[in-house]
Amino acid sequence: MTEDAVIGSLPALEMRGITKRYPGVVANDHIDLDVRRGEIHALLGENGAGKTTLMNVLYGLARPDEGTILLDGQEIRIAGPSDAIARGISMVHQHFMVVPVLSVAENVILGAETMSGPVFVDRRKAAARVVALAQRFGFDLDPEARVGSLSVGQQQRVEILKALYRDARILVLDEPTAVLTPQETGEIFTLLRRLAADGRSIVFISHKLYEVLEVADRITVIRRGRVIGERRPGETTEEELAELMVGRAVELTADRGVSRVGETVLRVEGLRVADDRRHEVVPGADLEIKAGEILGIAGVAGNGQDELVQALIGLRRSLGGKVTLAGRDVTGFSPRRMNEAGVGYVPGDRHKFGLILSFPVYDNLILTSYYRPPFARGPLRNDAAILESAATQIERFDIRTPSAQVTTSTLSGGNQQKVVVAREFDRELKLLVLDQPTRGLDVGSIEFIHRQIIAKRDAGTAVLLVSAELDEVLEMSDRIAVMYRGRIVAQLDGRTADKAEVGLLMATGGRDTATITATPAATIEETRA
Amino acid sequence: MSGIPQALDAIPVLGILFQLLGYLVANIEFMSHTTVAVAIPITLAALCGVMCERSGVVNIGLEGIMLTAAFVGWIAGVVAVGILGPGTQLPVFGITVPLLIALVAALLAGMLVSLLHAWLAISLRVDQIISGTIINIGAAGITGYVYSLMASKSAVGAGSFTTYRVPSGVADFPIVGWLINAVLSQGPIGIITILVVIVLQIMLFRSRWGLRTRAVGEHPRAAETVGIDVIRLRYRNVVMSGALAALGGAWLSMEQTNKFDTNMTAGRGFIGLAAMIVGRWTPLGAFGAALLFASATALSTSLQISPPQGDLGALMGRVPGEFWEALPYIITIVILAGLIGRSIAPAADGQPYERESAT
Amino acid sequence: MSGFGRVRRAALLSTVKRAAIGAARPIAEPLAAIVLALLVGAVLIVLFSGLVARHSAFDLGLPVAAYAALLEGAVSPNGMTATLVYATPLILAGLGVAIGFKAGLFNIGGRGQFLMGAVGALAVATVVGQTQSSYITIPLALLVGALCGAAAGFVPGALKATSGAHEVVTTIMLNYVLVFVTYWAISGPLALPGSPQPISVDVATRNAALPIILGRDGHLGILVALVAVPLVWFLLYRTTLGFEIRAAGANSDAARYGGMRTNRLIVLTMSLAGLLAGLGGATTILGVVHQVAPGYDTTVGFDAITVALLARSNPIGVMFSGLLLGAMRAGAQTMQIQAGVPPELVDALQAIILVLLVVNVLRRWLDGRSRQHGSTPSAAADTAMLADATA
Incomplete structure (x- = not known):
C-alpha cells in the first residue's frame, strides 16, 4: 500500500x-x-x-x-457490543475475552453460533469453519483444544479469529503486544x-x-x-x-548506575512448584542473587514465574528443592517468617495479594507488621503508632491521598501501588521480590517506583524482578535470567543482553532458531521479507 | 448342619454384616423405590441450582422457592375445589382439573419468587447468599403466617397425583424388572423429573442456550463483548429454573402427600444444593448425588418400618431413633466435605455482573 | 497557592459532609426499611384477614389494632422486660452472625448452636445441680453451654478450613442433626427420672435458674448480652485478632500474605460465633424456659441473621436491632391475643424489612431526586468506570 x-x-x-x-x-x-x-x-x-x-x-x-x-x-x-459487531467493528481486548473452559471453536462461535436446527449447535461445521479461517490467515489452532490450556499468544489468535469470524472491517486492538515476546509481536504485526x-x-x-x-x-x-x-x-x-x-x-532509559555487588543473598536450588491444578509448572529452578544486584526474570506470562515467586515468598508450598537466604535455610518458610527474615514482596496482583481495598490506607500499611511493636501492644492494636507511621510513609512515598483514613479503593492505581511499595520498602531488607511492580501504572508512578528500586539496590538489597514487560527487565536488570516452561534456560548480563536474543530465548527456551521458523505465522514473515 | 451359622455368630462383626446384607437384599425393592421417590424433590432443587449457577447466580433460596410452591399449590387446590368441586379423575395419574390448576399455580409462584431473587441478585447486585436467605426467611414467614390463619378451617386441598403402575409383565421381568418398577412407578412429577434430567443434560452441553449459559457463568464480560445479553440470560435462567424447584415443592404437597405443613421442605433445598455441588454442576451428576443422599433416607425408613431380626435387630434397637432421622443430613455433610475439593464451581458463580453497555 | 488552599478546603468540607451522611446512614436506612415494612405488613394483615381468616370482610382497622397490641406487648412496663428477655439471645446470636460476616463467613447455624447451648446448660443442671450450690452450678452451666455452642460452630468451621465445604450448607444440615441430638438428649440422658413423658429436669429445682434482676422475669442473661456487645466491639476493632478476622473476611489472599493463618481464623471465628449463640441458648434455658420437652425449637438462628444484617454487622448496631426484634417477638403474643393476628407475622415482617433494607429504599429515593439534576447513571456503575478511567 x-x-x-x-x-x-x-x-x-x-x-x-x-x-x-x-x-x-x-x-x-x-x-x-x-x-x-x-x-x-x-x-x-x-x-x-x-x-x-x-x-x-x-x-x-x-x-x-x-x-x-x-x-x-x-x-x-x-448501543452495545452487538450493535458494533453488526456494523463490522470488533475489538481484541487487553485482558482477553475468552472463556478458558470452552474450546477454541466454542469461543470463536460464541454469540454467532453455527446451528443445526433452532436449538443445537453444529459443532462439526463450527470446527471446520474455524480451521478454514485460521488457515487462511496462517495460524495453526486445534479447534477442540481448551482455550485455558493455550499459550498467551495462541489465546490472542483466538481473539483475532473471533473478529475475523464476524468479518470485522474495523478491528481495534487494545495493547495487543503487552504480553507477547518480541517474536510474537513481529508475527502479530505481520498479521x-x-x-x-x-x-x-x-x-x-x-x-x-x-x-x-x-x-x-x-x-x-x-x-x-x-x-x-x-x-x-x-x-x-x-x-x-x-x-x-x-x-x-x-x-527514555532510567540511569541505573553501577551496582556494587556483594555476597550471595538468595540461592535457589532445584525448586519444584505445582500450580493450582497440581501440574508441576516449575520442574526445578536454580537462581542466585547477590547483594546490590537486580536479577530480572524474563519470560512469557504463564511459564511458571508466578508460581516460582509465590513459592519463594511462602504463599505456595514447594514440592522440593532448597532456598537459602544469606546462608540460612529458609525452605518452606511461611510468608510471615520470610518477612521477618528480611524479605520484601510486591505482588503481581496488587488487588488480590497486595491490598485490602475496603480497608483504610493506614491498615494496609501495617498488613505485614500489625502484630508486632509498635503497632501492637500485646494482643491490642496501638492505633496512635499506626497512624503516626502511616503519616510518615504517606509523606515519604508521595502517596496522594486526602488522609490515611481514606478507603484504599478510592486511590488511583499508581497511588495504590505506592502504598504497597511503602509497606514493603520502608525497612532494612536483604531481599526484595518484585512481581510486575509497574503494571498498568502511569509514567510518573513508574519512574518513581524504578527510582525506589534502584535506591534499594544501591543500599545493598538483592532484588528479584519479574516482569511481563521485557523492556522493563532489560532496562532495570544487572543480570537477566530467562524462564521457559518453569526452568531458567539462560542467564545473561543485563548491560549487554540483546532484546532479540532474549526474546528468542523466551519463545523457544534455547538458541535453536529452527524451532521458531517452524511456526506458520513466522513463515509468513519470512516470505514477506 | 448348623455349624457354619454358629461359627459366623462367633465372629459378631462379620455375622452382623452378613445379616445386614441379607436385610438389604430382602428389602431392596422397597428401598430402591423409596430412594427414587425421595430423590425427586432433591433432584429438582439441584437442577434449579444447576441452571442458576451455570449462568453465574448462586441460589440458596431453593428451600424458600420449594416451600412457597408447596404452599401455593395446596392453597390453590383448596380454592379450586371450593369453586369447581373435586372434579373427575382421569385414568392416568389421578389427574383432576383442580389438581392441574393447583400445579400451574405452584409453578407460577415458584417463578415469581425466583424473579424476586433475580431482581435482588442480578439487577440490584445484592449479595446473592443474603438474597437467598431473605427468600428462605420470607417464604417460611409468609406461608407460616397464612397457614396459621387457615389452620382454624379444616381446608381440603385438591388431593394428590397417583403413581404410574408399571405393567405386571414388565415388573416381573427377570433381574431388571424390579429396577424398572422402582424407577417408573412414580407420579407424573417424578417421571417428568427423570425426563428433565436427561433433557437438561443434553441442552447444557449441546445447545446454543447451554453454550451461552456456560460462557456467562464462566466469563460474563467475554460473553457480553460478543453481544450476549448477560443480564437477560441470567434473568431467564433464574426465573425458568424457579419452575423446577417449584415442581419439587408441588411434589411435596401434591404427589407425596395431599396437604401442606409448615416448613415441610425440611432442608431439601439445601440437600439439593449439596447434590448440585457433589454432582459437579451437571444435571446427571446432581441426580446421582440426590439418589445417594436419598438412599440414606430410604434405609432409615426401611429400618423403622420393617426392623430387622436377630443380632442385627438387637443392635439396631440400641441405636436411638433420632439417629436414623438425622442420618440423611449427616450423610450430606460427610459427602459434601469429602468430595468438594474435587468439584469446581463456575468461575463467575455468585459474582454480580455490571453491564458495561451504554444502554 | 491560595487556589490550591481553596480546593483543599472544599475537599475537606465535602469530606465532613460525607462523614455526616455516613454517620446518619446506618440509622436512617434501617429505620426507613422498618417503617415501610410495617406498612407492607398492614396490607398483608388486611388482605389475608379478608381472604382466609374468620373476619368476613377486609378489616381496615385490624392493622391498627394489631400494631397497637404489638406495641403494648413490647413497651408496657411488663412488655419492656419481655422485650429485654427476648432480645437477650438475639443480641448474643446476632453478635455471632456479625462476627461471621466480618470474617466473610455466613453462619446460619445459630439454631443448632443455640440448642447445643441449651443442652450443655441442662446437662450441668442435671449432673451437678443436685449437689452443688447455685454459685457453682450457674457459672458452670453458662460455661458448658457456651462451649457446647462453640463446638457446634467449630464443626462447620473445621470442615470449611479442611475441605472447603461451604458453611451455609453444612451449618443448615448440622441444624437438623442437632435438633435430633437435642430430642435424644432430653428424652434420654437428660430426661427427668420417673416422669411419664420425656422431659428434661427443671433447672429451678437444680440450683441453676438465673437470678431475676428486673421485673417479674428479667433474668441475669440480659446483663450477659449487654456486656457481650462492647466486648465483641473491642475484640473486632481494638485487638490484633480482630484485625486478622476482618482482614481475612475482606480479602483472604491478602490476609494470607500478611502472615495470617486464614484457615485457623475460619475455625476460630465459627467457634466464637457458636459460643455466642450457645450462650444465648444457655441463658434462655436457665433464665426463662427452665424445662425442655421434645419439640422444643427456636427461631433465634434465623432472627440473628436479620439482627446482624440490620446492624450491618456493627456490634453496637446489633444491640439496637436485637432489641427491636426482641420487641417484635415480645409483642407478637399480645398481638395474637388482642387482635387475633398470628405471631408468624413477625417472621414475614422480618423478610420484608430485609428486602427493603437490601433494596435500600431510602438511598434509591434520594438518588432518584438528585438524578433529576444530573445525568449520572447508577452510582455503582460509575465508581467502577471511574476506577477504569483513572487506573
Missing part, C-alpha cells in the same frame, strides 16, 4: 468530538479520530490517558456524553499488515513508542483525554512522541 493510497481513501470510521465524563474526571474531552480503509492507525497514550474509554465508546461499552460516530460517512449509534492489505482498518492502541513507529501508518497521541497531536512515523521520533504523550521531556 502506497502512502498516496492511504491519503486518498475515505475515512472508514470517524469519531467527532467524543466527550465522556466520569464524576471528577473527563476521560475523553472532544476527541476527533478518523481511520481510513486499509490503514493501521495507532492510538498512543499513557495508561489512563483515555484510549480505552474512547474505544469502549466505539464498541458500545460506554455511552459518550457528546460527540458522533460516523461509519463510511453515515452517522451511527452504537495486522496483512489484514490492512485486505482492506480492513486497524486501530492499534499502545503506549510503546517503537512499536507504534514500526507498525502504524498514522499515529494519534492523546493525553489526559485530549488529542495532543497527529504524526506519521516517518516524520517523528521516539523523543517527540514521548514528550507529546507525557507532556514533558522523559528520560
Whole structure:
C-alpha cells in the first residue's frame, strides 16, 4: 500500500468530538479520530490517558456524553457490543475475552453460533469453519483444544479469529503486544499488515513508542483525554512522541548506575512448584542473587514465574528443592517468617495479594507488621503508632491521598501501588521480590517506583524482578535470567543482553532458531521479507 | 448342619454384616423405590441450582422457592375445589382439573419468587447468599403466617397425583424388572423429573442456550463483548429454573402427600444444593448425588418400618431413633466435605455482573 | 497557592459532609426499611384477614389494632422486660452472625448452636445441680453451654478450613442433626427420672435458674448480652485478632500474605460465633424456659441473621436491632391475643424489612431526586468506570 493510497481513501470510521465524563474526571474531552480503509492507525497514550474509554465508546461499552460516530460517512449509534459487531467493528481486548473452559471453536462461535436446527449447535461445521479461517490467515489452532490450556499468544489468535469470524472491517486492538515476546509481536504485526492489505482498518492502541513507529501508518497521541497531536512515523521520533504523550521531556532509559555487588543473598536450588491444578509448572529452578544486584526474570506470562515467586515468598508450598537466604535455610518458610527474615514482596496482583481495598490506607500499611511493636501492644492494636507511621510513609512515598483514613479503593492505581511499595520498602531488607511492580501504572508512578528500586539496590538489597514487560527487565536488570516452561534456560548480563536474543530465548527456551521458523505465522514473515 | 451359622455368630462383626446384607437384599425393592421417590424433590432443587449457577447466580433460596410452591399449590387446590368441586379423575395419574390448576399455580409462584431473587441478585447486585436467605426467611414467614390463619378451617386441598403402575409383565421381568418398577412407578412429577434430567443434560452441553449459559457463568464480560445479553440470560435462567424447584415443592404437597405443613421442605433445598455441588454442576451428576443422599433416607425408613431380626435387630434397637432421622443430613455433610475439593464451581458463580453497555 | 488552599478546603468540607451522611446512614436506612415494612405488613394483615381468616370482610382497622397490641406487648412496663428477655439471645446470636460476616463467613447455624447451648446448660443442671450450690452450678452451666455452642460452630468451621465445604450448607444440615441430638438428649440422658413423658429436669429445682434482676422475669442473661456487645466491639476493632478476622473476611489472599493463618481464623471465628449463640441458648434455658420437652425449637438462628444484617454487622448496631426484634417477638403474643393476628407475622415482617433494607429504599429515593439534576447513571456503575478511567 502506497502512502498516496492511504491519503486518498475515505475515512472508514470517524469519531467527532467524543466527550465522556466520569464524576471528577473527563476521560475523553472532544476527541476527533478518523481511520481510513486499509490503514493501521495507532492510538498512543499513557495508561489512563483515555484510549480505552474512547474505544469502549466505539464498541458500545460506554455511552459518550457528546460527540458522533460516523461509519463510511453515515452517522451511527452504537448501543452495545452487538450493535458494533453488526456494523463490522470488533475489538481484541487487553485482558482477553475468552472463556478458558470452552474450546477454541466454542469461543470463536460464541454469540454467532453455527446451528443445526433452532436449538443445537453444529459443532462439526463450527470446527471446520474455524480451521478454514485460521488457515487462511496462517495460524495453526486445534479447534477442540481448551482455550485455558493455550499459550498467551495462541489465546490472542483466538481473539483475532473471533473478529475475523464476524468479518470485522474495523478491528481495534487494545495493547495487543503487552504480553507477547518480541517474536510474537513481529508475527502479530505481520498479521495486522496483512489484514490492512485486505482492506480492513486497524486501530492499534499502545503506549510503546517503537512499536507504534514500526507498525502504524498514522499515529494519534492523546493525553489526559485530549488529542495532543497527529504524526506519521516517518516524520517523528521516539523523543517527540514521548514528550507529546507525557507532556514533558522523559528520560527514555532510567540511569541505573553501577551496582556494587556483594555476597550471595538468595540461592535457589532445584525448586519444584505445582500450580493450582497440581501440574508441576516449575520442574526445578536454580537462581542466585547477590547483594546490590537486580536479577530480572524474563519470560512469557504463564511459564511458571508466578508460581516460582509465590513459592519463594511462602504463599505456595514447594514440592522440593532448597532456598537459602544469606546462608540460612529458609525452605518452606511461611510468608510471615520470610518477612521477618528480611524479605520484601510486591505482588503481581496488587488487588488480590497486595491490598485490602475496603480497608483504610493506614491498615494496609501495617498488613505485614500489625502484630508486632509498635503497632501492637500485646494482643491490642496501638492505633496512635499506626497512624503516626502511616503519616510518615504517606509523606515519604508521595502517596496522594486526602488522609490515611481514606478507603484504599478510592486511590488511583499508581497511588495504590505506592502504598504497597511503602509497606514493603520502608525497612532494612536483604531481599526484595518484585512481581510486575509497574503494571498498568502511569509514567510518573513508574519512574518513581524504578527510582525506589534502584535506591534499594544501591543500599545493598538483592532484588528479584519479574516482569511481563521485557523492556522493563532489560532496562532495570544487572543480570537477566530467562524462564521457559518453569526452568531458567539462560542467564545473561543485563548491560549487554540483546532484546532479540532474549526474546528468542523466551519463545523457544534455547538458541535453536529452527524451532521458531517452524511456526506458520513466522513463515509468513519470512516470505514477506 | 448348623455349624457354619454358629461359627459366623462367633465372629459378631462379620455375622452382623452378613445379616445386614441379607436385610438389604430382602428389602431392596422397597428401598430402591423409596430412594427414587425421595430423590425427586432433591433432584429438582439441584437442577434449579444447576441452571442458576451455570449462568453465574448462586441460589440458596431453593428451600424458600420449594416451600412457597408447596404452599401455593395446596392453597390453590383448596380454592379450586371450593369453586369447581373435586372434579373427575382421569385414568392416568389421578389427574383432576383442580389438581392441574393447583400445579400451574405452584409453578407460577415458584417463578415469581425466583424473579424476586433475580431482581435482588442480578439487577440490584445484592449479595446473592443474603438474597437467598431473605427468600428462605420470607417464604417460611409468609406461608407460616397464612397457614396459621387457615389452620382454624379444616381446608381440603385438591388431593394428590397417583403413581404410574408399571405393567405386571414388565415388573416381573427377570433381574431388571424390579429396577424398572422402582424407577417408573412414580407420579407424573417424578417421571417428568427423570425426563428433565436427561433433557437438561443434553441442552447444557449441546445447545446454543447451554453454550451461552456456560460462557456467562464462566466469563460474563467475554460473553457480553460478543453481544450476549448477560443480564437477560441470567434473568431467564433464574426465573425458568424457579419452575423446577417449584415442581419439587408441588411434589411435596401434591404427589407425596395431599396437604401442606409448615416448613415441610425440611432442608431439601439445601440437600439439593449439596447434590448440585457433589454432582459437579451437571444435571446427571446432581441426580446421582440426590439418589445417594436419598438412599440414606430410604434405609432409615426401611429400618423403622420393617426392623430387622436377630443380632442385627438387637443392635439396631440400641441405636436411638433420632439417629436414623438425622442420618440423611449427616450423610450430606460427610459427602459434601469429602468430595468438594474435587468439584469446581463456575468461575463467575455468585459474582454480580455490571453491564458495561451504554444502554 | 491560595487556589490550591481553596480546593483543599472544599475537599475537606465535602469530606465532613460525607462523614455526616455516613454517620446518619446506618440509622436512617434501617429505620426507613422498618417503617415501610410495617406498612407492607398492614396490607398483608388486611388482605389475608379478608381472604382466609374468620373476619368476613377486609378489616381496615385490624392493622391498627394489631400494631397497637404489638406495641403494648413490647413497651408496657411488663412488655419492656419481655422485650429485654427476648432480645437477650438475639443480641448474643446476632453478635455471632456479625462476627461471621466480618470474617466473610455466613453462619446460619445459630439454631443448632443455640440448642447445643441449651443442652450443655441442662446437662450441668442435671449432673451437678443436685449437689452443688447455685454459685457453682450457674457459672458452670453458662460455661458448658457456651462451649457446647462453640463446638457446634467449630464443626462447620473445621470442615470449611479442611475441605472447603461451604458453611451455609453444612451449618443448615448440622441444624437438623442437632435438633435430633437435642430430642435424644432430653428424652434420654437428660430426661427427668420417673416422669411419664420425656422431659428434661427443671433447672429451678437444680440450683441453676438465673437470678431475676428486673421485673417479674428479667433474668441475669440480659446483663450477659449487654456486656457481650462492647466486648465483641473491642475484640473486632481494638485487638490484633480482630484485625486478622476482618482482614481475612475482606480479602483472604491478602490476609494470607500478611502472615495470617486464614484457615485457623475460619475455625476460630465459627467457634466464637457458636459460643455466642450457645450462650444465648444457655441463658434462655436457665433464665426463662427452665424445662425442655421434645419439640422444643427456636427461631433465634434465623432472627440473628436479620439482627446482624440490620446492624450491618456493627456490634453496637446489633444491640439496637436485637432489641427491636426482641420487641417484635415480645409483642407478637399480645398481638395474637388482642387482635387475633398470628405471631408468624413477625417472621414475614422480618423478610420484608430485609428486602427493603437490601433494596435500600431510602438511598434509591434520594438518588432518584438528585438524578433529576444530573445525568449520572447508577452510582455503582460509575465508581467502577471511574476506577477504569483513572487506573
